[in-house]
Amino acid sequence: MANKKNKRSTGSLKKPALMDIRTVAEHASVSIATVSRTINHVPTVNAKMAKRVWEAIRELNYFPNTQARALVSGRSGLLGLIVSEITNPFFPELIQGFEDVAVENGYEILISSTNYDPKRMSLCIRRMLERKTEGVAVMTFGIEEPLLEQLAERNIPMVFVDVGPDSPGTSVLKVDYHHGIRQGVQHLAALGHRDIAFVSGPARLHSAQSRLNAFSKSLNECGIALDPAWIVEGDHTLEGGILAMEKLLAGDKLPTAVMCSNDMTAIGVLHKVYRAGLRIPDDLSIIGFDDIQMARVTIPPLTSIQMSRLELARAAVTALRAHLEGTETHREYKIDTHLVVRESTGYPPGAMEHLQQSGQRNGQDSAVKRKKV
Amino acid sequence: MANKKNKRSTGSLKKPALMDIRTVAEHASVSIATVSRTINHVPTVNAKMAKRVWEAIRELNYFPNTQARALVSGRSGLLGLIVSEITNPFFPELIQGFEDVAVENGYEILISSTNYDPKRMSLCIRRMLERKTEGVAVMTFGIEEPLLEQLAERNIPMVFVDVGPDSPGTSVLKVDYHHGIRQGVQHLAALGHRDIAFVSGPARLHSAQSRLNAFSKSLNECGIALDPAWIVEGDHTLEGGILAMEKLLAGDKLPTAVMCSNDMTAIGVLHKVYRAGLRIPDDLSIIGFDDIQMARVTIPPLTSIQMSRLELARAAVTALRAHLEGTETHREYKIDTHLVVRESTGYPPGAMEHLQQSGQRNGQDSAVKRKKV
């Protein structure tokens, strides 16, 4: 310690292969304790020292080894996000939001997708456990209980969508499907639709069931009878939408409007309708769900029910943080949904025929009046 | 060791809070060395022992701590993937492929997106370094040299798209843009188009430049003059496509075909054309690039140039593995592109008018003949 000054590096820039905290300490002529304290912003280290340390870090391009740090501190700085499938545009938008909010809160994220496959789901959980995520958001809309117990056992906070255990350390994001879907149904009813079909999502997905239930309840509220033949099961994919619409087209009677469990399905339906030579919304109205970015540019632009990805992401991270800080044990967060009216919905065929100018089928000047619900 | 048998757990299922390798060893009445060897599939451990160990692991729901393992072994089991933006459907499809191939090869992946922001790019690199990824695929189509040096310094294998250093430990995935784009231009030329516009990507993106160059070269090959006014810069987003088409519409003369630097742009263009009341392909032909899933269901379905995400992903992982195993120092991988003809391309207006039946604008029976190039 007497020769502190002479030990000080002369600034030779040859970088050692080993880039320890030790290397930094030597280079800055301080102890490793000081370097560690500097990096971790311990307030007792004075400004001069800190500056020297940061300079050394910069010169050497040093950065701490996350796993060593996590190992000893017990904090990995990771928040896990389990999604259903990454190729459904809804999820990238969600991931983006989740990442942004997580980073705001000083976390990094670990993404894993289940592809609706229980085997992959267990792999996802395993990853989360192995990488020691501090909290996990399960956004897969269909959960496997037994595996999640392992997370609960280790006291890892979790947040679920729609449905989840009310055990301490877990929160649930309750999406108010009914609000948006009722708006959608009312919108259709106000336009005069009575024959409304629904293309659902996979039956085993809780969120899909919730949407279907909300639809059926909303129909009821509007005093419209539900024809079981017009409930057709899709799978939340483009192909599923196409297939579902094919089934509908093959039926005895065509509905005047189709509501879909998600936008991918709706786009599939839209496409099939186009293929069938029918016009939207003149011959058939379509409503989607999710309001993905693409919904704005379909032809015609898709009326859809929005569920805010950012709100979902923010609530998820907020819930996780609250658990990590021990502020809360269990809470439910309400996530709102609401209708966004675009041009895929209009009067049912036959009604108000006089309002429709036959030659104009492009969106620029469609004569179909719409009512903002 | 004399009392091995008595030490054997009686199967009491109370799980200790600490879930060490030590706990497993005790529970299975073996040494930690044996547990470690079992987990790592060291061949010398015999079947009986291994079975006992696996049972204990199963009973305790034990799983090794990845960071401790990584710390000592120097292998994190992570492959990094840096993408431009996750909300452009091209990338989720790529990520999916990359993950699948990585998992096949025993790796997990760490995704980071730059959002075309150099600051975020440096965060991405930092993450990759901190988490000690064993290799990094830079799929951002626009790279920042100085930061990548840090990866190179640490001998972390890298793979780039289109352009990258030819230094050892890095490979480049050379996408043959020209092949697909020439097919596209030839396809248009064969249909009779001479007035072909191009909506490019962001100028600073190398891949966008390559596409533009390939277009200009292909035009030349077909003996078509390039009108600079018909090269308009987009940004690879939907909005960019809409804006670009607006510019084109505002020009003195309209092209008969528009080729786009990616599908998102093309969909934006498609939408704007629809808004303008023009028909596709009757009034204007459109070709996209990437062939994202959505291209199949646009109205009309989009003729696009495909670049296989799976091929890209597979080549990336293959290259990374080759570097990790020391099999190779530097190599270039060719990635092919090819035209997929759908219905957004047809004869230019005026030409072969007699073939077009005015009333039929739906895809089911469009009279426009197409030629598979």
Added chain:
DNA sequence: GCAATCTTGGTAAACGTTTGCCGAGAAAGT
């Protein structure tokens, strides 16, 4: 029954940090 071979256990070092403790200087106040 003896030697050769194969497995296993115990031990310990290592990976790169964090963190608590204590003593040694330095700076500051009296």
Added chain:
DNA sequence: ACTTTCTCGGCAAACGTTTACCAAGATTGC
């Protein structure tokens, strides 16, 4: 000049693994 207060350095333990080593036990071959 002497005490008090700060700040830093050195040290060491810990985090949960892997892995090399050697000795001991079990198994096999003869």
